[in-house]
Ligand SMILES: NC(=O)C1=CN([C@@H]2O[C@H](COP(=O)(O)OP(=O)(O)OC[C@H]3O[C@@H](n4cnc5c(N)ncnc54)[C@H](OP(=O)(O)O)[C@@H]3O)[C@@H](O)[C@H]2O)C=CC1
């Protein structure tokens with residue numbers, strides 16, 4: 005497909021994930037955005053809700069009309085809530101479109117597990133089977149040439165990229181993993197709720213969904229595939245009064261004696277050639293601002309010889325590597341392009 009522009013439509017283009025897709029796709033050399041779609045604001049200019057796009061994006065928002073989308077586009081990003089994607093995606097697939105879904109609806113292979121954690125009706129089993137889980141650095145080879153990609157969760161991306169090399173090498177005991185994760189409030193989407201109300205979150209720091217977060221089964225499913233045995237994790241999420249960024253701080257017992265230098269070498273080797281994962285040298289840990297606005301995941305380590313545990317710190321921008329950026333990375337892989345196309349910007353600093 006590399007000879008011509010791929011025509012892309014975005015369902016959910018009035019949300020944070022959708023608007024971030026637009027920002028990156030405007031710079032993508034192989035893509036033309038042919039339709040930006042909203043269920044609530046069809047017919048209005050996108051600039052009504054997003055004046056920062058004035059003069060950059062001229063399109064009016066289209067409604068959700070599968071046949072119209074199929075006439076215009078080759079590929080669709082569904083940046084829609086869980087429970088919405090499960091209904092839209094089958095129709096888009098049926099219409100012959102390539103689909104990259106940003107919601108949690110197609111990540112879990114077992115429909116009953118999905119229904120337990122998401123409280124929505126699961127998609128049909130054949131589509132769950134067909135959807136490729138697009139954790140790009142780990143399963144990018146499976147994404148190539150596919151037509152339905154399920155983009156990973158934001159917390160899951162930061163946590164899994166930080167854990168997989170050590171687990172895969174057998175260096176950590178899979179039964180001892182604890183993930184302590186924090187997110188900026190854009191992770192909750194653009195819809196207003198009391199949780200993200202300024203007066204509730206400003207100068208506040210709170211844990212939520214402890215042991216109940218919907219990314220737990222996604223993380224466990226993936227880690228079990230790597231460890232080739234069932235894995236359970238303790239997972240706590242927190243809201244931080246900042247706009248973007250996720251930090252997953254993770255703890256696990258080492259199976260043998262390994263130094264920080266060895267961990268740096270293991271991870272550097274594991275992610276060799278993967279531009280978007282950056283391993284910090286010994287004694288350095290990443291901060292969320294060091295990946296802001298970029299598709300990078302930065303990872304650092306500390307080994308505690310007193311306890312025999314390793315601490316792994318992994319950071320991403322939730323809206324980029326945790327959503328729109330990784331979705332575009334998956335489109336690049338799906339199409340057989342360089343995975344970095346449209347995503348080469350440095351983080352925003354300060
Ligand atoms: N924000 C983040 O950091 C991350 C988000 N995600 C996931 O990505 C998806 C989008 O998230 P985000 O952008 O933050 O969410 P937002 O709440 O900001 O946006 C949701 C979008 O979905 C659209 N929408 C809602 N209902 C429907 C419907 N019935 N039909 C069509 N479109 C609909 C809304 O458009 P309108 O109301 O105009 O119709 C809006 O554009 C979600 O599944 C989320 O869980 C995943 C990882 C990270």
Ligand SMILES: CC(=O)N[C@@H](CCC(=O)OP(=O)(O)O)C(=O)O
Nearest residue numbers: 107108157158187189191192218
């Ligand atoms: C801060 C915040 O609320 N973050 C969201 C992130 C999850 C998300 O975006 O939903 P998916 O399950 O589709 O990945 C949450 O914790 O539920």
